[in-house]
Amino acid sequence: MASSTTTSGQMHRVTDGSVHTPLGFKATGLHAKVKRKRKDLGVIVCDVPASAAAVYTLNQIQAAPLDVTRESIAEGGTLRAVIVNSGQANAVMGKVGVADAYEMRDKTAKTFGLDPRDVAVSSTGTIGERVQMEKILPGIEALQPEATAASSNAFAESILTTDTCTKETCYATEIDGKTIHIGGVAKGSGMIHPNMATMLSFVTTDAAIAPEHLQQALSEITDRTYNRITIDGDTSTNDMVLTLASGKAENKPLHPGHPDWAHFIQTLECVCEAQSKQIARDGEGATKLVEVNVKGAPTAEDAGKISKQIVGSDLLKTAVFGTDGNWGRIICAIGYSGVTIDPETIDIAIGPHLTLSQSEPVDFSEEAVTAHLEQDEVFIEVDLHIGDSSGKAWGCDLTYDYVRINAGYRT
Amino acid sequence: MASSTTTSGQMHRVTDGSVHTPLGFKATGLHAKVKRKRKDLGVIVCDVPASAAAVYTLNQIQAAPLDVTRESIAEGGTLRAVIVNSGQANAVMGKVGVADAYEMRDKTAKTFGLDPRDVAVSSTGTIGERVQMEKILPGIEALQPEATAASSNAFAESILTTDTCTKETCYATEIDGKTIHIGGVAKGSGMIHPNMATMLSFVTTDAAIAPEHLQQALSEITDRTYNRITIDGDTSTNDMVLTLASGKAENKPLHPGHPDWAHFIQTLECVCEAQSKQIARDGEGATKLVEVNVKGAPTAEDAGKISKQIVGSDLLKTAVFGTDGNWGRIICAIGYSGVTIDPETIDIAIGPHLTLSQSEPVDFSEEAVTAHLEQDEVFIEVDLHIGDSSGKAWGCDLTYDYVRINAGYRT
Numbered sequence: 001m002a003s004s005t006t007t008s009g010q011m012h013r014v015t016d017g018s019v020h021t022p023l024g025f026k027a028t029g030l031h032a033k034v035k036r037k038r039k040d041l042g043v044i045v046c047d048v049p050a051s052a053a054a055v056y057t058l059n060q061i062q063a064a065p066l067d068v069t070r071e072s073i074a075e076g077g078t079l080r081a082v083i084v085n086s087g088q089a090n091a092v093m094g095k096v097g098v099a100d101a102y103e104m105r106d107k108t109a110k111t112f113g114l115d116p117r118d119v120a121v122s123s124t125g126t127i128g129e130r131v132q133m134e135k136i137l138p139g140i141e142a143l144q145p146e147a148t149a150a151s152s153n154a155f156a157e158s159i160l161t162t163d164t165c166t167k168e169t170c171y172a173t174e175i176d177g178k179t180i181h182i183g184g185v186a187k188g189s190g191m192i193h194p195n196m197a198t199m200l201s202f203v204t205t206d207a208a209i210a211p212e213h214l215q216q217a218l219s220e221i222t223d224r225t226y227n228r229i230t231i232d233g234d235t236s237t238n239d240m241v242l243t244l245a246s247g248k249a250e251n252k253p254l255h256p257g258h259p260d261w262a263h264f265i266q267t268l269e270c271v272c273e274a275q276s277k278q279i280a281r282d283g284e285g286a287t288k289l290v291e292v293n294v295k296g297a298p299t300a301e302d303a304g305k306i307s308k309q310i311v312g313s314d315l316l317k318t319a320v321f322g323t324d325g326n327w328g329r330i331i332c333a334i335g336y337s338g339v340t341i342d343p344e345t346i347d348i349a350i351g352p353h354l355t356l357s358q359s360e361p362v363d364f365s366e367e368a369v370t371a372h373l374e375q376d377e378v379f380i381e382v383d384l385h386i387g388d389s390s391g392k393a394w395g396c397d398l399t400y401d402y403v404r405i406n407a408g409y410r411t
Numbered sequence: 412m413a414s415s416t417t418t419s420g421q422m423h424r425v426t427d428g429s430v431h432t433p434l435g436f437k438a439t440g441l442h443a444k445v446k447r448k449r450k451d452l453g454v455i456v457c458d459v460p461a462s463a464a465a466v467y468t469l470n471q472i473q474a475a476p477l478d479v480t481r482e483s484i485a486e487g488g489t490l491r492a493v494i495v496n497s498g499q500a501n502a503v504m505g506k507v508g509v510a511d512a513y514e515m516r517d518k519t520a521k522t523f524g525l526d527p528r529d530v531a532v533s534s535t536g537t538i539g540e541r542v543q544m545e546k547i548l549p550g551i552e553a554l555q556p557e558a559t560a561a562s563s564n565a566f567a568e569s570i571l572t573t574d575t576c577t578k579e580t581c582y583a584t585e586i587d588g589k590t591i592h593i594g595g596v597a598k599g600s601g602m603i604h605p606n607m608a609t610m611l612s613f614v615t616t617d618a619a620i621a622p623e624h625l626q627q628a629l630s631e632i633t634d635r636t637y638n639r640i641t642i643d644g645d646t647s648t649n650d651m652v653l654t655l656a657s658g659k660a661e662n663k664p665l666h667p668g669h670p671d672w673a674h675f676i677q678t679l680e681c682v683c684e685a686q687s688k689q690i691a692r693d694g695e696g697a698t699k700l701v702e703v704n705v706k707g708a709p710t711a712e713d714a715g716k717i718s719k720q721i722v723g724s725d726l727l728k729t730a731v732f733g734t735d736g737n738w739g740r741i742i743c744a745i746g747y748s749g750v751t752i753d754p755e756t757i758d759i760a761i762g763p764h765l766t767l768s769q770s771e772p773v774d775f776s777e778e779a780v781t782a783h784l785e786q787d788e789v790f791i792e793v794d795l796h797i798g799d800s801s802g803k804a805w806g807c808d809l810t811y812d813y814v815r816i817n818a819g820y821r822t
Contacts, residue, residue: 092772237743359505
């Protein structure tokens, strides 16, 4: 397990922590030779039946593994393993795709001595290509999961597609005087406009919590984290966030009436937000993370909707890439977000620099705004002055590399 | 007037026709020196009070000229002139922007001997920059409109921003045995995702029609034409389609009970669709026009919504740029369009080549699909097999040049 310096009751980040850090979990990934060089097959396993919760893409076209995973979770609400391949999405493959997803599940169950209903299946990659079962099945047999940072990192590598880096996080805190850990691994990059999902994220914890309460926590947090990132406005067919809780921290089971429930939610949200920001920062072709914070909105939902509309605007994204403090594109996006606003009361700041006050242009320093936009984290803050709620969203810039990557991804 | 070879009752395109072709209209454009070299100020005038109809952007942030135009049309439903500047959008400029728009209207009225309420005002360009009145006002005085193809073309040039070409169309037909003409000039390029509008389009006709019936026709047609194009998903603050009818063709006034009403609608739609396709083809950085036709939908509205979702997908647009027959991105967009579909009954063709049949991949020739995608007009056809309605949408590819243009547009 990674080093950790717990302060009682205080949430803190665990250095080198990942999905193996919570007690009971092992992971690994390997190169099954579907991709030319990079790892393409990974697994997370749990020593005990783990409470499971998941959220799935809202795209009506859903890849076969999502149905198989739903079926596994429906059986008792627990899981022991999740198998993931990258390269082929196993989406829109008709009956053969469903059969392949079941075969991946069966092979994983047999390899690790589990019931098929203990196994979730997840795929990411090109839509409409068949999973290369002749490579994946022997690959599953060769997987040897461990509880080390290196093996979690191998898993994190194995689920990447056009991502340029692995995405891992771990936080620890105390619940009932017991230390609990929450670790996460994610992939993102393209076709990212969760509604929900459009990416994969796997979160493990050793907290004790029943499946229904874990689902409640995950659903609530997803709306404020994974559902607030956008790379390109495309909602994928394959994406899911899967959370597994081993209970090995031996806290009293968490539920909404537990005195530490809010604290647990806060810690889980911290992991999910960190994952979301890592996905946004590594958007296809991205050079910058963009965070938009909308304040003064009638509801948190409205604030989130406007934040996401701004961060998803191609014109804003190209302006950020070009370090152009073009606030006109920000107010334009506010105006077409679908939320009723007052056109006369809007403030817009880029970094610490106010550019619009009460909907009137402010005489600001272009140089100072450009300097902020040259940073690798860009902050945009909007105050609507029509309410007390706020909400954030995350995205990235739109660059030549986004076009290059997607003009040539498949061929 | 341009040459025309009318076949009785038959609609046909008028070679070199434009907004000056319908009887009663003159136009021109000039270089008021706001832009470095290109024309930046234009006017259309009518000899008589013309029935006027307009549709405006649905963005809640609306530029000052839109309110001024609304006010002019509200006074009696007729107009005699529209003045247009390009370079500054006169949007989000507070009180000074409103005053500038009124001053442009007053100056135009005075120059052409009209009442201010006879004049519409339109602006396009950068949001949050003040119109350079010291150049625009003398420019208005210098405008000398004529009824020639050259002067209409000067107007068409004067309203462009990042457009690479002028957009003009004219159709003629017979109504009550009288020849009527409908001419149009448009600009588009960026911030184009009409809902309505997000571009400028000016349509003139010499047909006789009352303002309320012209408005009815325009609103109906806009939903199937201008509202079906998308360049980048951004809905602008400035856009409008303005239609003026001089009545000089001397047909019996058109209305929904007129025997030629459907024929008039068809002719007007022809002009509006031609304008829309020209805007889509000249999207910022675009190299190709993409037309998506969705069939077998429950309603025409559903078909249009799905068509527009497909044509607006950044991933599809980059695939078209890269001539990659990636139908997975098409079905993905179908799945998140918000319209309820049957995931098992979808056909997708790229050009004449079927790639997906009843939601199962078809073994197609990649070379043949790539060859179609190399054309400068790309056709995508979807059959949902769940109804009898169809609808089209138009867009363009997403290229390196879109990023280049928008990363550097303002600075």
